[in-house]
Each structure stands twice: as C-alpha cells, then as structure tokens.
Amino acid sequence: MNAKPNHRNTSEPEHKDKSAQSILYELQEEGVKRPRLWRQMVPWLVTTAILWWIFREINFKEFLDTLSGARLSLLLPAMFGFTVVFTVFDILSFGICYRWFVVPELTMREMLNARLGCYLFQALYTPLEPLGHFAYFLRHKGAPITWTLSADLFALLNDIFVVNAVMTVTIILNTAFNFAPELESFWLFPLVFPWLIAYVHFRYWFSDSKDRYGLRFSRHPALRSSQLGKVHHYLKVYAARLAVALAGIAAHAAALMAFGIEVPFPVVIVVAPLILGGAFLPISGGGFGGPQLVALILLPYVEGNEALLAAYSMSFSACFTLSRSLIGAIFLPGYLRDLRDAVPRITTDPITGDPL
Numbered sequence: 001m002n003a004k005p006n007h008r009n010t011s012e013p014e015h016k017d018k019s020a021q022s023i024l025y026e027l028q029e030e031g032v033k034r035p036r037l038w039r040q041m042v043p044w045l046v047t048t049a050i051l052w053w054i055f056r057e058i059n060f061k062e063f064l065d066t067l068s069g070a071r072l073s074l075l076l077p078a079m080f081g082f083t084v085v086f087t088v089f090d091i092l093s094f095g096i097c098y099r100w101f102v103v104p105e106l107t108m109r110e111m112l113n114a115r116l117g118c119y120l121f122q123a124l125y126t127p128l129e130p131l132g133h134f135a136y137f138l139r140h141k142g143a144p145i146t147w148t149l150s151a152d153l154f155a156l157l158n159d160i161f162v163v164n165a166v167m168t169v170t171i172i173l174n175t176a177f178n179f180a181p182e183l184e185s186f187w188l189f190p191l192v193f194p195w196l197i198a199y200v201h202f203r204y205w206f207s208d209s210k211d212r213y214g215l216r217f218s219r220h221p222a223l224r225s226s227q228l229g230k231v232h233h234y235l236k237v238y239a240a241r242l243a244v245a246l247a248g249i250a251a252h253a254a255a256l257m258a259f260g261i262e263v264p265f266p267v268v269i270v271v272a273p274l275i276l277g278g279a280f281l282p283i284s285g286g287g288f289g290g291p292q293l294v295a296l297i298l299l300p301y302v303e304g305n306e307a308l309l310a311a312y313s314m315s316f317s318a319c320f321t322l323s324r325s326l327i328g329a330i331f332l333p334g335y336l337r338d339l340r341d342a343v344p345r346i347t348t349d350p351i352t353g354d355p356l
Contacts, residue, residue, distance in 0.1 A: 023135050023339065030145045032134055040125055043282060047289030054292055058307045066311040071258040078254035079319035085247040087327055091115055093158070093240035097151035100233060101225040103141045104350055110140070110338065117335025119328030123287055123321050126280045136335065139342040144356070146221035154225035155237055157201070162241045163273045164194040166249075170269045180264035182300070187270075205229070228351060248276045252316070259312045263301045271297055275313065279320060287321035288314070 055063070095111040106114075118132035130152055137143040168191045175185040204210055205226050210218040218227070252272035256263050263271075271294070278290030295313035302308045347356055 023139065026138065026342075027131065027134060027145070030134070030138065032131065032145055040128075043125060043289065044285035046283040047285035050283070050289045050293055054296075054306065054310055058310055062307045063311055066259070066307050067315065070311065070315065074254055075258035075315060076319070078251045078258070079316060080323050082247050082251035083320060083323035083327070086244055087116065087324075089240040089243045089247075093237045093244075094152065094155045096240075097154050097225065097233075097237065098137070098148070101151040101154065101228055101351075102137055102143050102147045106141070109334070113331055113334040113338050114140075116327055116331035119324045120332060121328070122280075123324040123328060125285070127282070132335070136339060140338045142343045142345045144221060144346070147224050149222050150224040150226070153222070154229060154233075155241070158234065158237045159241045159244075160194060161198055162238060162245050163277070164191055164198075166242075166245055166273060167191055167270050168195070170266050174266040180266045183264070183266055183270065201226075206231075245273050245276075248272050252276075255312060255316060259308060259315075261298070261302055261308065261312060263298060267298075267301075271295075275316065279317065286317075287324075288317045291317050 091111060095115045098111060098114060099106040114133060114136045117136070118129045121128040121132050130149070133148050133152065134145045137148045138145055168188065171183060171185060171188050171191070174180055174183045175188075204213075204218075210227075217223070249269050249272040252275065253265065253268050256268065274294045274297075275291045278284060278292075278294040279287040281290035283293075284290035292310065292313045295309055298312075299306070299309060345356075348354070349356060
C-alpha cells in the first residue's frame with residue numbers, strides 16, 4: 001500500500017505559542033494587518049451617530065410602548081428562526097467552500113468551528129471575522145491565507161449575484177403589474193452593473209480567456225476559487241445564498257406584520273436584503289446602525305412614525321446580533337481548541353498536487 005503523501009512542511013515545529021499576540025504576529029508575517037484600534041472604533045462611532053440622529057426627535061417612552069405592543073409571538077420566531085436558517089445555509093455556502101477550495105479533508109466539526117466560532121467577531125465587528133478564518137486555516141490546517149480569502153470571496157460573489165437577481169426580477173414584475181407604483185423602474189439602471197460583472201466573470205473564467213489574457217491576475221492565489229470553481233459549485237452556493245435571501249424576506253415580512261406596518265410585498269423583497277446587508281456594513285457596530293439607516297426607506301409606509309420604524313429595525317438588529325452571538329459563544333471553545341496548536345504549513349496543494 002502506498003503511503004499517503006505528505007503535504008506539510010515537517011521541518012516546522014509542531015507546537016507554537018498559542019497566545020493571541022503570537023497568532024496576530026503570524027498573520028502579520030503572512031501580510032495580514034490587524035485593523036488599527038481607531039478603525040475598529042469607527043463603526044461604533046458611526047453607529048452611535050446614526051442612532052442619535054434617528055432617535056433625536058423620538059419620544060423614548062413611545063418607542064418602548066411600540067416595542068411592547070408588537071406581536072412577539074410572530075416577531076421572535078421570525079427573527080430567531082431566520083438566524084437558524086442563516087446559520088445552516090452559511091455552512092452550506094461559506095463552510096463548504098473551505099472544503100472545496102482550501103482543504104478537502106475538512107470535517108464537518110472543523111467546518112462548524114471555523115465558521116460559527118467566528119460569529120462573535122462577525123456580530124461585534126465584521127472585519128475581524130475574516131481574520132478569524134485566516135488564523136484558523138493557517139494554524140490548524142497550514143493553508144495559505146490567500147486560499148481562505150478566495151473561498152470567502154466565492155461565497156460573497158454569489159451573495160451579490162443573488163441579491164441583484166432578486167431585486168431585478170422584483171422590479172421587472174412590479175413594472176409589468178404595478179403592484180407598488182412607488183417602486184420605480186428607474187432602479188433597474190444601477191442593477192445593470194452587477195449583471196455586467198457577472199457576465200464578465202463567467203465569460204472570463206469559463207472560456208480560454210483566463211489562459212490568454214491577464215495571466216498574473218488569473219493565476220493569483222486569491223482567485224483560487226475562480227480557478228477551481230465548476231458550474232456545480234456556483235449552482236450549489238447560489239442556491240444556499242438564495243435560501244438566505246428568501247428567509248430574510250419572509251422574516252422581515254413577518255416582522256412588519258408584527259408591528260402592524262403595511263408595506264407592499266415587492267417593496268419588502270427589495271428592502272429586506274438591504275437591511276440584512278446593512279448589518280455587515282463598515283458603518284455598523286454590533287449589527288446596529290446600517291439596518292436603521294436603510295429602514296428609513298420605509299418611512300412613507302409608517303406615515304412618518306419614526307418611533308414605529310425604529311422599533312421594527314432595532315428589533316431586527318437586536319435579535320440578529322443576540323442570536324449570532326449565542327451561536328458564536330457555543331462554537332468559540334471548539335474554535336480556540338483547534339487554534340491552540342499550530343501545524344506545519346502545507347507544501348503540496350492537496351487539490352492540484354502542485355508544489356507550493
């Protein structure tokens with residue numbers, strides 16, 4: 001029987017310093033810079049400014065009364081249920097990309113620890129989450145940071161394509177049947193740009209263009225997922241991200257009903273993914289700020305009742321942040337255990353067999 005090929009550099013020590021400072025130093029050696037403290041504070045400062053601006057003329061007692069008057073039997077299952085769906089399909093998109101494009105032998109336990117163990121970072125300060133992924137696969141699997149980056153980018157790209165497609169189809173149907181006259185067809189114009197990106201992307205990677213033009217670009221390790229990605233990879237990740245988008249739309253529709261806010265369903269379809277995406281914007285701290293800013297689009301549907309709109313958007317942010325934080329707290333110990341002892345760096349690509 002042939003021995004299993006050794007894909008790791010055995011000359012490196014099996015055990016390294018496990019402190020957070022040493023892990024950050026390893027990332028810096030790989031070219032990843034930790035966000036400066038002032039940059040980590042910016043989202044919180046911007047979020048504070050956004051919330052102050054929104055609440056400056058809101059009667060806080062009216063806000064609390066509006067919250068307490070919501071149909072919690074509808075609101076809470078919708079919001080927390082969405083997080084469950086979000087988590088499951090997060091694993092079936094981002095998590096599975098790590099197995100496809102980083103380390104094929106990744107177990108489900110490792111996949112859960114790698115992805116969900118970073119949910120606390122994601123909830124509190126989104127830019128820290130990819131650093132957690134980089135550290136996990138670098139130390140626990142010896143994989144280059146660029147491979148992990150490429151896996152994340154693959155899922156994110158499909159996420160963008162999903163949201164763009166959902167919004168495009170909704171606006172086209174609304175233009176044809178006029179369900180919500182206020183949702184003007186003008187918004188189709190900015191949606192053309194992501195479609196052009198999709199066309200160029202697939203035209204380049206699924207033709208001989210990648211072997212003829214921009215070779216330094218096409219062979220960059222950060223684009224590993226595009227190099228290795230097949231049609232079935234795109235279809236599976238696209239389906240998983242579409243499930244997240246549809247679950248988000250359903251959850252927001254239920255939340256609006258819970259607060260008695262009547263919004264035409266085509267508008268909900270367009271706004272819900274934007275509010276969800278707002279939780280991950282660089283201006284959002286702890287999942288707050290961005291969603292509240294985006295939710296102002298719905299102001300005409302609450303007849304100017306800013307307390308009602310704030311209660312709706314704050315309930316989404318609070319539930320989404322709390323539930324992700326709880327999931328992160330559950331999986332963080334497993335993540336840290338896997339991170340504790342560094343393994344040697346991979347020296348042979350486990351997918352292509354090429355030496356590194």
